[in-house]
Amino acid sequence: MRGRLRRGLLLLVLVGYAAIVVLAAWRHEIRPGWLDAPGAVARGLLAWAGIPPGVAVFTADSASAAEAKIVDLCLEVRVVEADGRVVRLHPDAGERCPAPQPRIWVKGEEIWLDRSAVSLRAAVAARRQELRRGQSARATRLLAEALAAHFRARAHAEGLAPERYALLWAESRVDTNTGERSERDVALMRWGPVGEGDLRVSWRPDASLLESHWPALETP
Amino acid sequence: MSDGSSSYTGQGVLERWLLGPVSLQVMVLNRIVLGGVLFLHAASRAFELPRLYGEAGATWSPAYRAWVDAVLAPDLAAPLLALVAALAELSPEMREVVVIGLYTVLLGSSLAFASGLFTRGAGVVAVVLHMLFVTIHPFAHYGWASLVSPLVLYVVLSRAGDHLSIDAWRRRRRGLAPLPAEAPAWPMRLLQIHIAAMYFHTGFARIDDPLWLEGQALFEALARTLFTRFTFELHVWSPLLVLLTWAVFLLEPLAAIFLWVPRLRTLCALALIAMHVVLEILTNVGWWNFIMIAGLLAFLPPPWVARALPGPVPASR
Incomplete structure (x- = not known):
């Protein structure tokens, strides 16, 4: 009797766990929200016990750092052409991007570049899920990589021989206490030709590299 | 019971x-x-x-x-x-x-x-x-x-x-007797369910993704130096990359079903293993392909798995 009960309970636990694994694998928009409840409860308990999740201190630019939220992201691409000319790709000064210099604006599903509006719909659409989930900084890094891939593909397809590219992205934030917006450059991706037909990307999480390692890009 | x-x-x-x-x-x-x-x-x-x-x-x-x-x-x-x-x-x-x-x-x-x-x-x-x-x-x-x-x-x-x-x-x-070569199936079943759920997730997450629908996903991945192992003229291989993208696009969501159909299970697992081998050759994605191939062994006929082992762990089923 006890053996049967134990087997029945084990079966129940296994079937329940398997059901949760399968439900968790569903697409984000139809995945049951209650699956996230245990994590939220664990974080709530830690917060209640006064244990911070990680080191939640924004030191860069916000008055009330812990309350600051990343609200938007701006991309900037500058291209050094073969003749040394620096071209900034700036489709839209973008009121969502408070910095005065031209930026690429991630607008819905498209990134607009200068002169002709170049749709990177495919690259961006692949990251829609991250954008929907509000994981904007990660989405931006992936977007930047997609952008690098796009340029590389274009260079191959159109026989372009761009000398160097730099892509800088910034996070704009809003202080939820004061409503003040601020912006900080968080990363630089640059890439240029290494061998024939090859564009090599290097990624550094430090925007100051733009000035120290690549002064030619500073002023158009 | x-x-x-x-x-x-x-x-x-x-x-x-x-x-x-x-x-x-x-x-x-x-x-x-x-x-x-x-x-x-x-x-x-x-x-x-x-x-x-x-x-x-x-x-x-x-x-x-x-x-x-x-x-x-x-x-x-x-x-x-x-x-x-x-x-x-x-x-x-x-x-x-x-x-x-x-x-x-x-x-x-x-x-x-x-x-x-x-x-x-x-x-x-x-x-x-x-x-x-x-x-x-x-x-x-x-x-x-x-x-x-x-x-x-x-x-x-x-x-x-x-x-x-x-x-x-x-x-x-x-001097103790060897332990039984068989055990209750449930840990292996959980492994199988998790692996199938992974393909279910990746397969259906991209089902309306233009990058995959247009067959450009593999091209995009190989164009990224973050992922690619080799740099070569991708456009020459573009038609093949489109076909491979569509093959993966179909294989992964179908695997979530076919891995449970006895007649199709082995074929499906072999196709997935082949996919991971090709991906391992072409791309650098950490240890991803190794752990997926290890998990897919749970869907292969036990005698095949037995051959991969040097010692006497008898195949029972």
């Missing part, structure tokens, strides 16, 4: 499928592969330890930790985040000592798990420390680093340490 009268009911079938005996071969192989992956991954970073997890890099800077919190905290386990927060409070000198100590334990426990020494305990310690290092520096890891944890736990829950292990060798030396 286990008598003949109930064996053909739904519950009886389910009970046999989950609790009936299966050979331990698949779980033994998964112990060796997953433990080996944890060890090799950690060992391969030995020379980068100061930069990745120590004071030479930006890992412990408030800005980096803030970035992790803002971007990835919902995806990371709260207790591990709290542990990382506690580490961040230590002085740099003390933190360095603790990190090196934890890293050494990770190396030892993952090697012990792979070789079957105190298998269960070693597996739990290895996977917790592995996830701690992922939490310390999540941007230094691909997605496989998180997926591997539940798979290791299924192996820990099985009796994968009973064969082809140091524990089994020590048992023989003490």
Whole structure:
């Protein structure tokens, strides 16, 4: 009797766990929200016990750092052409991007570049899920990589021989206490030709590299 | 419940499928592969330890930790985040000592798990420390680093340490009889369900993705120096890459179903293994392909798996 009960309970636990694994694998928009409840409860308990999740201190630019939220992201691409000319790709000064210099604006599903509006719909659409989930900084890094891939593909397809590219992205934030917006450059991706037909990307999480390692890009 | 009268009911079938005996071969192989992956991954970073997890890099800077919190905290386990927060409070000198100590334990426990020494305990310690290092520096890891944890736990829950292990060798030396080559199926079933759920997730997440619908996904991936192993003129291969993209686009969501159809299971598992082999050759995505291939062994005929093992772990089913 006890053996049967134990087997029945084990079966129940296994079937329940398997059901949760399968439900968790569903697409984000139809995945049951209650699956996230245990994590939220664990974080709530830690917060209640006064244990911070990680080191939640924004030191860069916000008055009330812990309350600051990343609200938007701006991309900037500058291209050094073969003749040394620096071209900034700036489709839209973008009121969502408070910095005065031209930026690429991630607008819905498209990134607009200068002169002709170049749709990177495919690259961006692949990251829609991250954008929907509000994981904007990660989405931006992936977007930047997609952008690098796009340029590389274009260079191959159109026989372009761009000398160097730099892509800088910034996070704009809003202080939820004061409503003040601020912006900080968080990363630089640059890439240029290494061998024939090859564009090599290097990624550094430090925007100051733009000035120290690549002064030619500073002023158009 | 286990008598003949109930064996053909739904519950009886389910009970046999989950609790009936299966050979331990698949779980033994998964112990060796997953433990080996944890060890090799950690060992391969030995020379980068100061930069990745120590004071030479930006890992412990408030800005980096803030970035992790803002971007990835919902995806990371709260207790591990709290542990990382506690580490961040230590002085740099003390933190360095603790990190090196934890890293050494990770190396030892993952090697012990792979070789079957105190298998269960070693597996739990290895996977917790592995996830701690992922939490310390999540941007230094691909997605496989998180997926591997539940798979290791299924192996820990099985009796994968009973064969082809140091524990089994020590048992023989003490003159004890070898342990049974079969065990209840449920840890292997959980492994199978998890692997199929993974293909279900990846397959259906991209079902309306223009990049995949237009056949450009593989081209995009190979154009990224982050992923590609080789740089070559991609446009020459564009038609082939489109065909391969569409093949993967169909294979992965269908695998979630075909892996459970007896007539199609082996063919589907072989196709997926072939896909992972090709991806491993072409792309650099960490240990992803190795752990998926190890998991797919659970869908192959047991005699095939038996051939991969050097020792006598008899195939029963």
